[in-house]
Amino acid sequence: MPPTDxxxxxxxxxxxxxxGQFAKMFGAISQGIAAGFGIAPSDLLALFKLEEGxxxxxxxxxxxxxxxxxxxxxxDALERHGLARRxxxxxxRRVKNLVLTPEGxxxxxxxxxxxxxxxxWCTRLDDQERHCFxxxxxxxxxxxxADNAAE
Numbered sequence: 001m002p003p004t005d006x007x008x009x010x011x012x013x014x015x016x017x018x019x020g021q022f023a024k025m026f027g028a029i030s031q032g033i034a035a036g037f038g039i040a041p042s043d044l045l046a047l048f049k050l051e052e053g054x055x056x057x058x059x060x061x062x063x064x065x066x067x068x069x070x071x072x073x074x075x076d077a078l079e080r081h082g083l084a085r086r087x088x089x090x091x092x093r094r095v096k097n098l099v100l101t102p103e104g105x106x107x108x109x110x111x112x113x114x115x116x117x118x119x120x121w122c123t124r125l126d127d128q129e130r131h132c133f134x135x136x137x138x139x140x141x142x143x144x145x146a147d148n149a150a151e
């Protein structure tokens with residue numbers, strides 16, 4: 001029997017409520033970890049988003065989903081903590097790259113381990129459920145290569 005409008009509405013509401021609870025949990029865990037590192041949550045996000053240990057300020061802003069002017073404050077904080085440094089780009093010396101220091105690389109690795117150890121998909125899901133969860137997230141966000149190949 002197909003779901004009724006009332007059933008769909010209730011289920012959609014429950015999904016929104018559960019997602020809100022999940023977001024709050026994720027935020028609380030992230031804030032706690034950032035506090036343990038002595039940095040702001042935005043600085044923690046920047047560490048995580050500095051893929052390959054380096055990015056231009058503009059690239060980092062895009063990865064973080066924020067304005068480039070905000071990344072300046074984040075870069076200042078990471079430099080103060082000895083986790084990153086600014087370097088001129090080899091391609092365009094007007095452009096600054098934010099580069100993780102050896103301390104920043106070590107902090108990023110600790111961060112990833114600690115996040116994984118405390119996230120509910122690692123603490124409450126078994127391997128099969130975690131795989132399914134990842135597949136669903138990729139499908140919903142359009143980042144599943146299988147979905148993109150079909151287009």
